[in-house]
């Protein structure tokens with residue numbers, strides 16, 4: 001179904017016809033009305049961005065509005081940056097960051113793959129992040145660490161351009177919406193193939209690489225779907241534009257392997273563990289496109305989206321989320337929210353009221 005794109009489809013303008021502005025410290029660049037656009041009622045493509053007070057930028061806690069860069073920053077021109085998407089949940093034990101060190105390990109690996117020397121260790125970034133959450137007074141938030149080549153030199157071998165590191169945190173609901181988590185989304189196989197390991201590095205979470213995901217996401221959103229599914233360069237199923245994919249085939253869980261150009265998702269690894277602990281067989285193997293239509297159940301996993309069932313692909317009806325998806329989703333939600341004893345070691349608790357991490361970071365920043 002094609003979108004009926006209006007004159008202000010992204011909700012940039014307010015009732016007076018002006019840009020939404022920052023009056024209430026919220027940005028509303030992408031609040032797409034649902035039913036008018038023919039998408040599943042209750043599902044929006046993206047959500048208003050809510051500002052926090054402070055951002056950690058090159059070792060300092062600075063006001064949100066002052067965390068800026070020079071327009072000649074290298075990363076802005078060539079996409080030379082690496083980043084992470086992490087979530088902190090409000091649990092009984094306090095704010096808890098899900099698999100914090102695993103995400104920061106991936107950040108470090110992505111940086112290494114693109115020859116970016118991080119000026120901070122993962123431990124320093126972790127400490128700064130926890131202090132940032134404390135100082136912003138947040139209990140649940142999305143966490144976006146970013147390292148990029150900054151201002152100082154242009155050209156493709158700009159080794160003297162400094163590496164800037166930032167961490168931002170802000171409250172952010174489920175990326176594909178809470179309704180999607182309950183009833184599933186409609187997805188379409190993209191005409192764009194996932195980046196190939198012959199030309200880029202699918203294992204890295206690198207800024208420039210996301211142009212590929214953006215092409216796929218935009219195509220699917222413009223066509224009225226909630227998400228895109230990309231095939232790899234060989235034509236096998238790879239992943240969503242920002243999520244890994246799982247299928248239920250004859251009662252077993254199947255997911256594409258590392259060699260299918262996937263990002264090694266932290267949620268994917270966690271969900272595989274949860275599924276195995278629940279007694280399901282999990283198989284990593286190539287998946288043919290038609291299997292998407294023949295599957296008993298399909299779901300996506302990612303930090304932003306969490307675990308989202310898929311109820312329709314390319315107009316093939318899969319139906320409401322099935323029992324296996326439901327069971328795994330419920331257990332996974334328990335793990336995220338600190339309700340599952342067996343997965344408590346996945347949580348990095350933010351001790352509210354301590355300033356130890358702040359001390360460590362200011363030392364690191366001035367070293």
Ligand SMILES: Cc1ncc(COP(=O)(O)O)c(C=O)c1O
Nearest residue numbers: 242243244263265266267302303
């Ligand atoms: C392209 C892509 N694949 C998969 C994922 C899922 O990864 P994770 O579970 O670590 O968030 C993401 C999100 O980071 C992504 O951007």
